[in-house]
Structure formats: structure tokens, C-alpha cells
Amino acid sequence: MNLQQRINAFDALGTFLSQFSRKEIAQKKNIPHNDLFFDGFRHQMKLAGEHNNWFTEENILYAIEGWSQSLTEAKLNKWLKGYATLTTLSTNFAKADSDAAEKADSQKTVAVIMAGNIPLVGFHDFLSVLITGHNFVGKQSSNDKHLLPFLAKYLEYVEPAFKGRIAFTEEKLPEHDAVIATGSDNTARYFEYYFGKKPNIIRKNRNSVAVLTGKETQEELEALGEDVFRYFGLGCRNVSKLYVPEDYDFDAFFKAMYPWHTMMDKAKYANNYDYNKAVYLMSLFDLLENGFLMLKEDESYGSPIATLFYEKYSAPEALAEKLSADNEKIQCVVSSHFRESDITTIPFGKTQQPELHDYADGVDTIEFLTTI
Structure with a gap:
């Protein structure tokens, strides 16, 4: 599976998500596997809201709208074109797909420990791990455990090559090569203790x-x-x-x-x-x-x-x-009127509409994943 195939799969996922917005939830024609997944995703949204009362339907749909607008072939290509190593890495992974011995050396398994404060908060890490050709194993917060596994299953139907490369666990993490973990300042100390010897991104309170x-x-x-x-x-x-x-x-x-x-x-x-x-x-x-x-x-x-x-x-x-x-x-x-050269500002009303290149804590996840 090459980079373009992965981009195409996420583009298809974005099209699937475009059916769910605050304006309306309406099933569209000509969307792959819609008969299997449309009603199921509505049900997962309902479960997410029942399990966590902070996850209102409006806020879930707001998060989905954001991802449906970001997951387009044009935006994914624009995001990734600046990473020269990604093309090389993708070529190596494509070769490794036909050679089991090479595959073991090329592809890594990345464990992602997710927060659960807002709907789909771990999606960017999920996207980043898979788009760079690595295997994903996610440990979700109990506050946000319904939406992402269902979307992962849709992704596997769209691109069968993802099967076996995506896993979720509620138990101890299986063997892995690198870690991306998000939590509080307190949990970050534990993350650093347990995962400090492996390549990692550990995010704290901000x-x-x-x-x-x-x-x-x-x-x-x-x-x-x-x-x-x-x-x-x-x-x-x-x-x-x-x-x-x-x-x-x-x-x-x-x-x-x-x-x-x-x-x-x-x-x-x-x-x-x-x-x-x-x-x-x-x-x-x-x-x-x-x-x-x-x-x-x-x-x-x-x-x-x-x-x-x-x-x-x-x-x-x-x-x-x-x-x-x-x-x-x-x-x-x-701010809109605070003009100081050392400070990068975001316009009012845009904090919850980050671009794909707006990395949490300013740490370039793609750069990290292409160098592990």
C-alpha cells in the first residue's frame, strides 16, 4: 500500500463523514459501504453522547464537520508534500509489503495513548500514524471510545490493506516501537517513566x-x-x-x-x-x-x-x-490586534478549526514518525 492509496482511503473517509453535519444528517448516494456504516455511525454517535454527557450531538457533529473538511485529497497532499522523507519511507513500505523480512524492519508499531476531553481528540495522531505507513495501536480514554474504532473499521473496508494494521486495546499495550501519549502534567511523569526509553512524543497540560x-x-x-x-x-x-x-x-x-x-x-x-x-x-x-x-x-x-x-x-x-x-x-x-513579532496568533473564532499542519504542542508528528 503506497502513500497515494492511503491518501485515497482517508479522502473516502472524509466523504463518508460529510453526511454528518450540524445542519443535517442525510445519507448520500454513491458513498462506498454506506449501507453497512451510515446507520451504525449514527448509533455510535448516540452511544458516545449517552456515555459522556459532555459529548452533545452538536459538539460531536462539530468535530466531525472539521474532519470531513480536512480529509480531502487536496488538503492531505498539501499537508504532506513538504516531507521529502515521507516519499522515501512510503516506497520502502511498499516494497516491504511484498517481503516479510523487510517489512519487520521498515514498518513500526506506534502506540497512541489518547485523551478523552473532546470528541475524536485523538484522530490527528491516528491519521498521522497510518498516513506515514506505520501500524497503529490505540489506547483510548473511557470518555471517548465509541467513534474512532468504528471509523477505523470503515477505513479497513475502503482500503483492505489497512486490515491487521489498526488495533485498539483497553488492557496493557502490546509490543510497540514508539509512543505518542497525551495527558496531564501528572500523567506525563508516568508516561516518561514507562516509555522514556522508546522514541516518544509526550504531551502535557496546555x-x-x-x-x-x-x-x-x-x-x-x-x-x-x-x-x-x-x-x-x-x-x-x-x-x-x-x-x-x-x-x-x-x-x-x-x-x-x-x-x-x-x-x-x-x-x-x-x-x-x-x-x-x-x-x-x-x-x-x-x-x-x-x-x-x-x-x-x-x-x-x-x-x-x-x-x-x-x-x-x-x-x-x-x-x-x-x-x-x-x-x-x-x-x-x-488575537487580531496584538502585533508582536515573536508571537504567532490565531484569529478569533478559529481555535477549534486547526489545519492539518497545526500540531499539538508544536511538535511535528509527521517528522517524528518518519524518523523513528
């Missing part, structure tokens, strides 16, 4: 921040609401902290957040809001709040659900220095 200048339009602030509230703020790409000028007036910000007031209709979100508010009030912290979102002045990056931390700044240059120094704690910086 949070995203937004830098406001006071020049934002109402439309930009409304787009920021998507960065804050999508997936209930549970993703590392969700904005969990604001940086604002010393004299910043939050009225426009709160007005722009209002369309998300229906978050309080979700029991788990409302319970977190009530609990965190009670804790803050008993601790006599000063809060700004609007009935569904609290703002607390705090130097930390990771804020609880229904809360945004904020910090004031006076000099953009000093703030840029701070963000650069804390680079390993930050996933994304969101």
Missing part, C-alpha cells in the same frame, strides 16, 4: 489565551465566544484566559458572550458554574459575571469550567516576553 486590546469589533468578540465555549471549554485549544489592557471595559465582551447563555441549559455546565461560584464567593474573591460565565483575575492559565481567568497588561512588549517565556504552557494565542 491552555490557550486571548489577548484583547480594546480595538476589537463586536463581530470579533462574538467569534471569541466560539473559542471560549465550544466543547464547554474542555479542549486545550479553548481560550481559558484573557489578557486585557489596564483600563479595559468588559461591557462589550459580556454583550458579545450573551449568545452562549444557553450553556446553562446543560446540567453539567450549570452545576459546575454554581459550584465554582460558591467556592469563589466563600473565598471572598472578586468576580465579574453575567449569569453563565465568571471572570476572575488570576495569574494561572487553566481556569475551571464556566470561568475565565484574566490578567491586565500595560506594555504589549512585556506581555509578548511573558507569553514567549511560558510557551510550553500555551497551545494557542488568539
